[in-house]
Amino acid sequence: MKHQQSSTFVDLTDYQLHLRRLTPLHIQHPPVLMLHGAIENGRIFYSHQGKGLGCFLADQGFSVYCADFAGRGKSQPAASKDFDHSQHQLICRDIPALIEHLYQQYQQKIHVVCHSWGGVVLAASLARxxxxxxxxxxxxxxxSKRRISVKSMAKTIQVNWLWNQVGPWLCRRYGYLPAKKFRFGADNEPTQFLLDTIHWINTETFIDPTDQFDYAAASKSCPWPASWFFAAVHDKVLGHPTDVQLFMAETQLQQAxxxxxxxxxxDLHGYDHISMLTHPKAQLGHFKALAAWLISQR
Known part of the structure; x- marks a missing residue:
């Protein structure tokens, strides 16, 4: 392992966002901010043993920061009946604060790497x-996909039943989504955030349910940074290649x-929604390609 790990926090007054800082022994490249998806946290990108995309990039000389969204991971406080958090807050407050925090610290442009829903809220924040x-x-x-258009038995079980119906029921009972307790997620989810994701997953329009801001319309004039979308051949529901490309189209990034x-x-492995970021063989293939591409983007 050619990096050191530590924790830092971004204070947003009524809550703190945790960043796992992966500092290379020899810093050579701009900083990287990593944003996770739903019912997970920043650990999707790293392990204490030095595994994962975040650790790989740190070993290549990038200063990497793996964020935990509000209520998740080591961010404080944790999701509970006493602490709720919305998608609107994440888009309008938290993500801008994270980007600004790293930009001010390093005084240079940063790279952002997103998994799943993290890409949706990041794109929304940049468009807004x-x-x-x-x-x-x-x-x-x-x-990364915003809506799930594909139809399958797996989608019926995972999305239509578990996410759309069981999830809100659990929130009404516990005051938050206890995904860890019931073993269908790596982390828990605030109630309002879950409800916001359900709205977008099941609607064709990319419009904020809180204030009706039209992200699709804003995307048409957004000066998007260089973008690279990855989908996995065995990702049948949560990031189906068809839905990833639909997301590219509605954000005007078809040519990305x-x-x-x-x-x-x-290809070294038949990747799925999680293994694209966790499988050991990834570092010999697309991790290596991504690192080279990041170096070329200044």
Whole structure:
């Protein structure tokens, strides 16, 4: 392991956002901010043993910061009946604060790497506040989709039943979504955030349910940073390649770089929604390619 790990926090008065800082022994490249998806936290990108995309990039000389969204991971306080948090807050307050925090610290553009729903809220934040794009060198999206249009038995079980119906019922009972307790997620979720995701997953329009801001319309004039979208051949529901490309289209990023992992003969593994970021063979393939691409984006 060619980096050191520590924790730092961004104070937003009524809550604190945790950042796991992966500091290379020899800093060579701009900082990288990593944003996780729903029912997970920043650990999707790193482990204490040095595994994961975040650790890989840190070992290549990038200063990496893996964020925990409000209520998740080591952010304080944790999701509970006494602490709720919305998608609107994340888009309008938290993500701009994280970008600004790193930009002010390093005085240079940052790279952003997103997994799943993290890419949706990041894109929404950039579309809503296009001036943030001046501080972002590139964005990489892994399995990011806004709505789930594909139809399958797996989607019926995971989305229509578990997410859309059981999730809100659990929130009414516990005051938050206890995904860890019931073993269908790596972390718990605030109630309002869950309800906001359900709204977007099941609607065709990319409009904020809180104040009706039209993200699709704003995307048309957004000065997007260089972008690379990854989908996985065995991601059948949560980041289906079709839905990833629908997300690219509604954000006006149809011409962005797109890679379907596991589709080529020389691919090292048939990746899915999680293993695209966790499988050991990834560092020999797309992790290495991503690092080279980030270096080329200034």
């Amino acid at each position: 506040f296009p001036q943030l794009c001046e501080k972002v060198a590139s964005v990489s999206y892994f399995g 770089k797109f890679t379907l992992l596991g589709a080529e003969v020389d």
